[in-house]
Amino acid sequence: MCGIVGYVGKRRAAPVLIDGLYELEYRGYDSVGIALSDGKRLKIIKKTGRVQEIEPAREERGNVGIGHTRWATHGGVTERNAHPHAFKNIVLVHNGIIENAAFLKEECLERGETFSSETDSEVIAHLIANVYRGDLLKAVAEGTKRLVGSYALAVMCIEEPDTVVCARMRSPLIAGKGKDGLVVASDVPAAAEEGATLFALSDGEFAKLKGEDLFFYDASLHEISKEPIEFDPVDDVPDLKGYRHYMRKEIDEIPKVLSLSQAKISRNSCFSDFYEVLCQTKYIQIVACGTAYHSGLCAKEAIERICRVPADVYVASEYRYGDPLIPDGTLVIAISQSGETADTLAAVRLAKERGAYIAAVTNVTYSSLTRLADTVLYTKAGREIAVAATKSFNAQLMTLYSIVSALAATLGKEAPSVGGLSAMAESAVITAESVRSWTPHFAGAKSAYFIGRGADRYAAMEGSLKLKEISYLPSEGYAAGELKHGTLALIEKGTPVVAVITRREIADKTMSAIHEVYARGATVFLVTCFPELCKTPEVTASAVIPECPPEYSPILSVIPLQMLAYYTSVARGNNPDKPRNLAKSVTVE
Numbered sequence: 001m002c003g004i005v006g007y008v009g010k011r012r013a014a015p016v017l018i019d020g021l022y023e024l025e026y027r028g029y030d031s032v033g034i035a036l037s038d039g040k041r042l043k044i045i046k047k048t049g050r051v052q053e054i055e056p057a058r059e060e061r062g063n064v065g066i067g068h069t070r071w072a073t074h075g076g077v078t079e080r081n082a083h084p085h086a087f088k089n090i091v092l093v094h095n096g097i098i099e100n101a102a103f104l105k106e107e108c109l110e111r112g113e114t115f116s117s118e119t120d121s122e123v124i125a126h127l128i129a130n131v132y133r134g135d136l137l138k139a140v141a142e143g144t145k146r147l148v149g150s151y152a153l154a155v156m157c158i159e160e161p162d163t164v165v166c167a168r169m170r171s172p173l174i175a176g177k178g179k180d181g182l183v184v185a186s187d188v189p190a191a192a193e194e195g196a197t198l199f200a201l202s203d204g205e206f207a208k209l210k211g212e213d214l215f216f217y218d219a220s221l222h223e224i225s226k227e228p229i230e231f232d233p234v235d236d237v238p239d240l241k242g243y244r245h246y247m248r249k250e251i252d253e254i255p256k257v258l259s260l261s262q263a264k265i266s267r268n269s270c271f272s273d274f275y276e277v278l279c280q281t282k283y284i285q286i287v288a289c290g291t292a293y294h295s296g297l298c299a300k301e302a303i304e305r306i307c308r309v310p311a312d313v314y315v316a317s318e319y320r321y322g323d324p325l326i327p328d329g330t331l332v333i334a335i336s337q338s339g340e341t342a343d344t345l346a347a348v349r350l351a352k353e354r355g356a357y358i359a360a361v362t363n364v365t366y367s368s369l370t371r372l373a374d375t376v377l378y379t380k381a382g383r384e385i386a387v388a389a390t391k392s393f394n395a396q397l398m399t400l401y402s403i404v405s406a407l408a409a410t411l412g413k414e415a416p417s418v419g420g421l422s423a424m425a426e427s428a429v430i431t432a433e434s435v436r437s438w439t440p441h442f443a444g445a446k447s448a449y450f451i452g453r454g455a456d457r458y459a460a461m462e463g464s465l466k467l468k469e470i471s472y473l474p475s476e477g478y479a480a481g482e483l484k485h486g487t488l489a490l491i492e493k494g495t496p497v498v499a500v501i502t503r504r505e506i507a508d509k510t511m512s513a514i515h516e517v518y519a520r521g522a523t524v525f526l527v528t529c530f531p532e533l534c535k536t537p538e539v540t541a542s543a544v545i546p547e548c549p550p551e552y553s554p555i556l557s558v559i560p561l562q563m564l565a566y567y568t569s570v571a572r573g574n575n576p577d578k579p580r581n582l583a584k585s586v587t588v589e
């Protein structure tokens with residue numbers, strides 16, 4: 001993944017780069033580095049760890065520079081593997097993965113060239129340096145021709161100290177002009193400053209930041225003009241507002257984002273055209289990853305129950321290699337908070353090639369997914385800083401349930417109203433705070449289980465993912481009825497099991513699973529909308545959420561599970577906002 005940034009301007013580059021890198025830390029935070037040019041010499045500073053490690057470099061001289069925050073793919077988390085990477089006169093930062101790096105490196109080694117890192121990125125510096133003949137732009141275009149994979153690059157050259165050249169292939173890149181300089185970055189917040197004009201590069205395009213001028217080029221190096229993108233740098237400034245962690249703050253924001261997302265979709269001008277597409281829809285395929293995949297599962301449940309239209313949900317990384325069948329009348333819905341998840345984008349490209357109509361559900365207006373999709377339905381979760389998705393999941397559900405309502409209308413069916421969910425979420429957030437008292441049972445546990453049936457199972461899967469990713473506790477989200485076919489063997493004295501029950505007709509069935517795990521020593525917790533179930537002697541503690549239409553219940557039942565993950569993570573001494581090994585935006589396959 002990684003985040004890259006670059007600056008050419010009148011100010012000292014180091015503070016601009018470091019501030020930009022803080023914005024990009026959500027893309028990875030294994031190591032960090034910058035390269036600075038003061039017109040005479042090019043200096044590289046890099047460290048393992050987070051951006052704060054290079055704070056002392058703020059004072060360094062130079063008005064031109066590039067920077068990088070890393071999420072390790074090729075090569076361990078070491079200073080040598082940190083970017084920028086240099087070869088001869090070329091210095092660069094890279095976001096992406098070069099799939100033929102081993103082959104290209106072998107060629108370089110045969111020529112007697114040496115490498116100082118284990119990264120795939122260093123080979124790009126070799127390719128560019130080897131074809132450099134006094135024009136950095138041409139060398140970047142020539143050198144990148146041989147790359148297979150994904151890249152966003154910012155490249156400097158000792159002989160051209162006032163220039164940064166950038167290239168994009170399947171990794172996001174924004175370039176723009178600010179008040180007193182030119183910027184390039186992996187995303188808008190890292191590039192934005194008041195009054196800046198920003199442009200998004202497309203695959204195969206190049207940008208040159210030179211002196212006071214910003215140029216864009218197509219793959220044949222013909223200069224092109226680009227439309228600026230719309231962004232609002234002021235509204236979305238990260239601010240903990242007194243909270244200890246962003247994740248906790250973002251859970252509290254759920255009621256607000258539900259009402260904003262609902263209002264957004266009712267005003268969405270695309271929606272009337274999309275309605276025509278829904279009228280033709282006979283089958284739905286949903287592609288997504290991680291938490292977004294879970295919101296897809298919840299949507300499938302609602303689509304099939306309410307609309308009686310068949311729907312399948314695919315993990316995007318499997319879909320793209322699965323040779324999917326896309327019959328006429330298939331609508332593909334891609335769900336992605338960031339709109340930059342490489343696996344989801346690859347699945348969308350494949351579905352498009354096979355003629356599918358693509359609807360994107362995303363939170364980021366200028367993302368790559370928005371450019372691939374035929375219709376974009378924006379969630380209004382606002383900026384989500386914590387790596388673990390919380391409010392964006394709930395916002396996705398609100399948008400997806402609104403699609404379900406529209407689809408139902410095309411079929412002359414009536415879907416339950418989504419109105420009222422935001423108010424119910426407010427009460428769920430208040431109740432959910434009480435799960436803090438459950439954490440001693442989880443913080444010291446070896447593993448934990450989350451069980452449910454139907455939509456409750458999908459909420460359970462999401463609750464389990466949250467717990468795993470921020471508390472590092474092995475955990476499974478499981479179909480309650482499936483436990484006895486194997487997983488029950490893992491239950492021992494004190495194993496915490498969380499059951500989710502929100503559908504009355506199947507409450508007894510999940511209660512049976514509770515009895516089964518309790519009989520094997522489990523400590524049972526319950527999330528339900530039926531207060532009478534909390535009196536069951538086998539239940540150690542429970543959280544009662546408001547009763548909503550059961551097809552929509554994950555939007556509420558997940559809230560105590562998000563809270564449980566948060567407090568368990570804190571109790572285990574972790575930083576829930578920045579879990580180890582993970583990054584917010586997964587832009588590699």
Ligand code: M6R
Pocket residue numbers: 289290291292335336337338339340341344387388389390465466469583584585586
């Ligand atoms: O940006 P996306 O929604 O496409 O991201 C998908 C997953 O990487 C993401 O949901 C991930 O699973 C979260 N860390 C979960 O909390």
